[in-house]
Amino acid sequence: MSAGAGGAGGRAAGAAPSAGASIAARGVSKVFRRGRNEVRALEAVDFDVADGEFVAVLGPSGCGKSTLMRLVGGLVPATTGEIAIAGARVQGPHTDLGIVFQAATLLDWRTVLGNVLLQVELRGLDPAAYEMRAKALLEAVGLGEFTGALPRELSGGMKQRAAIVRALVHDPRILLMDEPFGALDALTREQMRIDLEELWLSSRKTVMFITHSIDEAVLLADRVLVMSPRPGRIERIIPIGLPRPRGLEGRRLEGFAEASDVITEIFLNRGVLHGARGAFSQNLGSRP
Secondary structure, X not given: OOOOOOHHHHOOOOOXXXXXXXXXXXXXXXXXXXXXXXXEEEEEEEEEEEOOOEEEEEOOOOOOHHHHHHHHOOOOOOOEEEEEEOOEEOOOOOOOEEEEOOOOOOOOOOOHHHHHXXXXXXXXXXXXXXXXXXXXXXXXXXXXXHOOOOHHHOOHHHHHHHHHHHHHOOOOOEEEEEOOOOOOXXXXXXXXXXXXXXXXXXXXXXXXXXXXXXXXXHHHOOEEEEEOOOOEOEEEEEEOOOOOOOHHHHHHOOOHHHHHHHHHHHHHHOOOOOOOOOHHHHHHHOOO
């Protein structure tokens, strides 16, 4: 496995999208302004995501990962640059995608099935036409017995499974996931990671997955887009050549440690991570 691809995959900024690109970003920047203050969230971001590819976006808190996902989905406009989906410029909310946020955000008064079908209703489609698909997806993620349950009867992992099904029920080509496992306990998160890979292998959706976790990025992705601290840039694109399915054995596969070490070194060099004598321990040691 080669884990050492150059920044932005060696592609010059402003280059044409790669053949078969499902998502393409060129020169994308985002500045948030409030009165006289401004925050440069993203700066000169370029990348492609191929059709059917699983790409993880990995970076420190505040580097613009979630902002980038919202730009791709057309939920907020870019300040400069351009994002295209299937060759068409994103100029507003894009309908042929599903989004999974950090919180499941299920409606308390609707059943699991009702929450899933809400996606269909909001799109002006006939829920009855999608009910069989919704139930099949819920069965696939282990919620077949909970279609009539209310959110308060579900664990955190079960709620996120329902949120993933809700994002998939209208059969979008693209799935955007913004740290969907971030609030889960370690064991549930591990199982969700395994289940998501299995779901992706069966559907081959184009996935853009936002995460803080190096392990999660390497175990799930075909490529990892490593972002710098704010303003966020694509620091490096790391191809992941681990065989699939990776499952529970993923960390033992040849190449896992190499890819993880390459990413860790990037964050060490940028000051995102510190060694055993980092700033916190040095400050403690300097106290009288």
